[in-house]
Amino acid sequence: MLVSYKWLQEYVDLDGISPEVLADKITRSGIEVESVEVKSEGIKGVIIGHVLECEKHPNADKLNKCLVDIGEEEPVQIICGAPNVAKGQKVAVATPGAWLPGHIKIKRSKLRGEVSNGMICSLQELGIESKLVQKEYANGIFVFPSDVEVGQDALALLNLDDAILELGLTPNRADCMSMIGVAYEVAAILGKDVKLPKIENESVSDNVNSLISARVEAQQEAPLYTLKVIRNVKIGPSPLWMQMRLISAGIRPHNNVVDITNYILLEYGQPLHAFDYDRVGSKEIVVRLANEGEKIVTLDDTERVLKGNHLVITNGKEPVAMAGVMGGANSEVIDRTTTVLLESAYFDALTIREASKDHGLRSEASARYEKGIDPNRVLLAAERAAQLMAAYAGGEVLAGTVEVNHLTVEPAVITIKLEKINRVLGTEISADEVINIFERLQFEVTAQDDQFTVIVPTRRGDITIEEDLIEEVARLYGYDRLPTTLPFGSTTKGGLTAIQTKRRAVKRFLEGAGLYQTTTYSLTSPEKAAQYALEQREPVRLQMPMSEERSNLRLSLIPHLLDVVSYNVARKNDSVAFYELGAIFLKTQENERPEEQEHLAGAITGLWENNQWQGEKKPVDFFVLKGILEGLFTKLGVSQAISYRQAVIDGLHPGRTAEIILNEQTIGFIGQVHPKKQKELDLKETYVFELHTAPLYQYPVPPLKYQMIPRFPAITRDIALVVDRDITASKLQSIIEEAGGELLKTVTIFDLYEGEHMEQGKKSLAFSLVYFDPERTLTDEEVVKAHDQVLVAVKKEAGAELRG
Incomplete structure (x- = not known):
């Protein structure tokens, strides 16, 4: 989850805490912040310019000579190669001395004989990924709305002065897959209140039921399904601030209606889908399981074959969307759309996951359905989206909501004793501290005789048992404040076998x-x-x-x-x-x-x-x-x-x-x-x-034995033995060691000779023999006696002769 620091401030008073400090606090509370990225880092000197004149470069077909007002006394000339640059545009200008991503410094230069006093920038040149740039600006410069002020900091308008916190969410923390969910988390950490958006829709007198109805046949897979209608909308670009927030979250802007549904997805964590009412082709929406082999062409212009366990939204005859995964091309909002049919629903997580996996369509919407959404935000999100469509698409919200509700969701009620919390955590936290933690999390709590009854809001579907509450207490109390203790009972000594x-x-x-x-x-x-x-x-x-x-x-x-x-x-x-x-x-x-x-x-x-x-x-x-x-x-x-x-x-x-x-x-x-x-x-x-x-x-290794360093001298005798070539050195060595008795301590071979001075079929092997007794000095007679035994043994058993 990518979280905008500036956007988060709209929901929680951060008291001037820096993004880095906030990231550390969030990580210490149990959700790892994997990175904090300041988009404008390394970029400066980029302002808003107004293109006063634009004409072809006299010496280059693909270049344009532009006269640009950048808020100084005189306009400046800038050479631009973008195919979409034109007179009257408000654009991002990197002035001489500016720095762009990649450590690129902008200087005054000459291009084909014409002076260029800066650079008109595309979003890609300002560090925004190509896949996030709107289609109309993908191969050219970005054009700002006409009401932006010349000379203004372009980075602030593009939200590039923001810090983006990347949260590494575990599957159980689906509540933080929305800005409001993160706001609840940060508010609990900082002990602040959450400021939720105010929803005030001025509905026209016409009722939504006069234009559309809904029937849900797959009640288990779609227990809550709602529709709203917004008419007289004018399709166009969404506000710049909304586009930039979507880009910061990794979503490419499209148009005001689609952008608003994506914006609500990020804000509330509730997936929405906007249909073109006139293209749906029916006044009734039927939600059912697909027929085996049924086909639909999705928004990516791909024909998909459906299975019997896939949930579809239909006009009563044919599918117009794969529920929770992707809409159909036959009901897509297009430039000529005037009436929007807005869907907000609660779909079964397993059903959405199976369809998403079967078709290889992993979307922001399906990811949230799979992990679980808050059923109490389904209607709120639709109302908020309708409010924004009225404000930024000129739409009129019809009175009422089409609602098919078979969903029964009750908040979890868990009872836990203070003694158990302290016993598990090894702490001595007071009852008042525990109550304060639950209230910071905005859980309803009542206490009686050190026993707490906690009503968990539906947005925290991960909390169902006592141990979940203990974890909440531990992480907000502070893992680093928990005492260090050793385990009780007998332990097994570690070690290698x-x-x-x-x-x-x-x-x-x-x-x-x-x-x-x-x-x-x-x-x-x-x-x-x-x-x-x-x-x-x-x-x-x-x-x-x-x-x-x-x-x-x-x-x-x-x-x-x-x-x-x-x-x-x-x-x-x-x-x-x-x-x-x-x-x-x-x-x-x-x-x-x-x-x-x-x-x-x-x-x-x-x-x-x-x-x-x-x-x-x-x-x-x-x-x-x-x-x-x-x-x-x-x-x-x-x-x-x-x-x-x-x-x-x-x-x-x-x-x-x-x-x-x-x-x-x-x-x-x-x-x-x-x-x-x-x-x-x-x-x-x-x-x-x-x-x-x-x-x-x-192999049974005998115990290690130590011997005293000999105090008495050893006597060495070298012998060269002539033997048949098929006699091995190891055989001779074994004979020598056995015949030498106790006085012979080591036998080492040091030479082999098979040269021309040796009899045919013979070879010479030379050994060094060391004799000594650790208790006394050996006499020559003792060594000669032992040595003679060796010579007799090698001659008898191997036919060896002393080499002359």
Whole structure:
């Protein structure tokens, strides 16, 4: 809801409170003011000018040379390109030195050899949206009424010196979808009275019943329906002040009759509709549900097919309007209209919403009907509109109102005790304070023994139970004045579960290692669904996929992760590292939900280190990614139970791929993407891994134990062992660790040699062995004895020989 600050002052004495302070008070009372916009901000130097002469520019076909009186001693010459500029007009003139929206400064200039002392402005050039500008001025300048004074501030006349408050209304506060509703709210906040418009209609002797009657067949959908007749109207523009108020509220002006109905919509929150009486074609209005398949051409010149649950206004034969949504083109008010048939009604909210939704017609009127209007304003709004049509369209209001009323609406009566209000709010508000709050809201209240009986006006349909009254007390008492209290009773200590803790540790470690988290689709194509799957099953296919590219649930995270890498590399981001922690889906039985498992996957490519000053570059390789995983396993406390085994996996390099094993259970793999796949995705060497996280999370991590820093020296022995090429380093390391006994503390491989000086089918692996005893200094004899056991074991179990 857009609220004009200047317009609001007509209903409530704001005591000079600034728009910003008022916005803060409204927000603190429970309705958020999303913005305060001063339309004239950044604009100055725009005044009213009178075009005395207008002729074609001598050197340009599309320009006009105008002599304009701007209230100075002499008229000034202004070059204008607007097609509708003409002699005798009152226009907005930006004088030299003026500022326009977009930080545009107006200067004296020459256009095709002719001097221009300023600029004649359109509404768009003054910051008004094109969609809000009247049709006749949409492609040219705006022409003011002839009675405006030359030299007057144009911004004030255009209401651009106003401040517009945008209220973010929740659905329950439909009462504030009108200026009077907002006035009641502001008056309650400030402790002021509301000044309502005075309605005084001078009706002619003829009675409305002589020209029109109404019959309502759909009484449940239209429980209250009224009609008034205003004759001898003269269609023309509405007053400038009314046009500008409509524009400020986001409604484009049309003509005086239509503008008045929109004005009342904003003022009272009551939708109205004006028919051309002579074009209705009948002396009876029939309100009924549409016939299935019935058609109507609406005001937007669109033929619409109606359903049986749509409410229509008819002339007894054919629809002339979709009730509460949009009028029909066959009864529209046009320039030749002389007699207006004015409709004001209370329609069922659900019926209007269904019709609005079915036809995609969301209007200001339908929005108010959907959220609920005040039934006690239906007749008042019609009388007020008739008053304005008599004043600004020269109309004569016929006596009486056609009314079909089947509506029974009683104000809500709610009883509540002071004790409950204070108990819920945790306050000690006195009875007098509570009564004062209800009276500021203009609720009728009676008190007896600290019990209040409140009669809620029909404009506040959101208040129906005790808790609603407590909320009203709380927000007007002041949310910031409510005491801060702790909850009573036992509380549950918050915290992360063990799995949540480990999941967070995984993310932090990988991000700390330089990998960026990504999130990809769970849906994929049939070709990608089973690629790189840890467990091969038939993919789960959607019954109604959006496309073939998103038709199957994935079995692996890697295919889409590779797409992310490819996308980045294609955009010159050559060195990237990503990980994803997400779900894969395994098919179980037919027509049953798939099994969902959490997986962790990563992909790296490009340079891992790039020290340009030193000229050092380190590309990613298998061991970079393996090192990251080993760091992660150490972080999770499972590194001692992890081992690797060479593997062949479809889509990965056959010689650079390994399974990852946790306590003899395969939980994932690591490897280089197959060269063919890399070429297909236009990638350089790219390495990936994927893990099943459940075994990692569930692994029983032993309690953390601390050891004293050794006081005694360690002894290191390096050995190079020649073995068959099919013997793995991990196997040799296991043999060494088992044979070394208690004195052998660490075994580290540091070299691999398979060069020309090595026998065919052999390779050399070099290990560093560290021996020490935390309680004493080892002797050479003890180390030699343990070391000899290692050499015997590797020769016996792996056929290893010391390299000479």
